[in-house]
Amino acid sequence: MRTLLLFLLIAMGAFATWWFLQKPSHNRQWADDVSQMLHADVNGDRVVLKNVRNFEWRTETDYTPRWETREYDLSQLQTADLVLSYWMGPKIAHTLVSFGFADGQYLTFSLEIRKEVGEEFSAWKGFFRQYEAILVAADEADIIRTRSNARGENVYIYRLAIPPEQLRTLFLAYVEQAQKLEKTPEFYNTLTSNCTTVVFDIAKRIVPDLPLDYRLLLSGYFAEYAHAQGGLVEGFGYTELQEKGYIVPRAKAMQVGENFSEVIRRGVPGM
Template sequence: MRTLLAAAVAAATAWGGLALWFQLPAAGALRVPPVAAWTLLGLACLGTLCLGRSARARHLWLAAFGAALLALLGWWHTIKPSHERVWADDVARLLEARVEGDRVVLRNVRNFDWRSETDYTPRWETREYDLSQLRSADLILSYWMGPAIAHTLVSFDFGAGGRVVLSLEIRKERHESFSAIGGFFRRFESVIIAADERDIVRTRSNARGEDVYLYRLAASPQALRQLFLGYMARAEALRRAPAFYNTLTSNCTTIVFDLARQIVPGLPLDYRLLLSGYFAEYAYDQGGLAPGFDYATLHALGHINARALQADAHPALPFSQAIRRGVPGIAPAEAGL
């Protein structure tokens, strides 16, 4: 029993320390004293449990720690998401979608011109799409922190109506940078971004130098329509009520899985939903990628970086066509060949 209590106190101490660290103001030393006080209280309580102190001492320290934990949880539940912050330029606007039958009007589609990660020309557009012309979609994974972690995007092709990429992202404030650990502690809000491929894909492959892979999804037009409308519903929900991003339960990969599960009930849970860098392999195992190829081939031919850089060197070559050249499942005509 004492071992279980010690484990619970250790876990609560770690959680509380991180919650305080990521939520209290970072300026100066404002967050150091509360984090230190909480940690010392937890260590003192652990000491009484592990070092054979008297039952009375254990009860007193456990009572003190329990009261502090209740106060901390009460404070934690006062932390609410907001739309009213000074946002970074690339997440400054919320996507607004109006769906009328097959007609979809998207307001605040991002189409920045990125020269580097910090040098860009902002541009927000209103675009219109015809759902009856939705003919294909591509899964895009961008690797920025080793092979196990990737950002997941979906690019929808409306034929002559053009393409639009949808992505669930953290909504950073201007002074913030992403923290995977902070994503567990209500550090960021969520936002659905709709963007042009030259913006949201090119900034990752060309401006940031991330490794980007593109895979053709094997899905019917009806399934693609449901997936697209699922994104629209999530964007509208976020526009009406802000929500926190969560590294584990509400991120760029889990949204694709959640929406896909509405189309194909019974999709199995898998560790690759947490280790998002392996999500394309998971999709392959579920029959979700272009058929007739092994996964190693899809992965090798789906790497777009060289082609993306070539598109910059030859401006006459449309970016969306260049990055699809040689990708399995994509017709030569679609790649401009």
């Protein structure tokens, strides 16, 4: 028994030493789609974002990379939409938030792992300081369309019930997160620091008493959680919102010359 206890103590000590020796870094050979860190400059209502991603995806491996500098007027910010993309069954989804402006522009924020060249995502590895985190800001025709069309994921969009005066707070919270990550690299964590927990943490800026819930871990049910908290457009049951928010058929049927952001919102409640 003593030998077993000693072995366990040594093993735990070795693991703790390994754990704390892992340090996040900005200096690795990054995959193309996460190679650039978002940089933000804010001056009143004027926000200039450098390294907004606007890739043209034909397949997951065939794409034209584009990184752009874009300017946004926060006084023209009108909407925010929750996007869930399912890639491994109904319980797990990738969570994104997309902001809409009066001029028809949309900008989507997504917390992701910062993959190295040739690296693939593993939920288990995500528990053990194996991936840095990156906040991607992208055009919807890039970050949503690659999921619905190039990757074959099941994608849903929901209008968030957020008063106009609070949209600015949410948008700037994402900007602050980007500035924080640009200054100091951090690890992605499958449980505590992921695409869904960042949305929850930011939402608490306007609703401080949001309750913890198992649906924060099983991210595929996050839209259902948001609906239960009154966070989605009012007057519709969750099942109807989910059915009408399914964008894949519209995204795949889009014709040349059509606007992707407009097409995916056709028939969606609140849009």
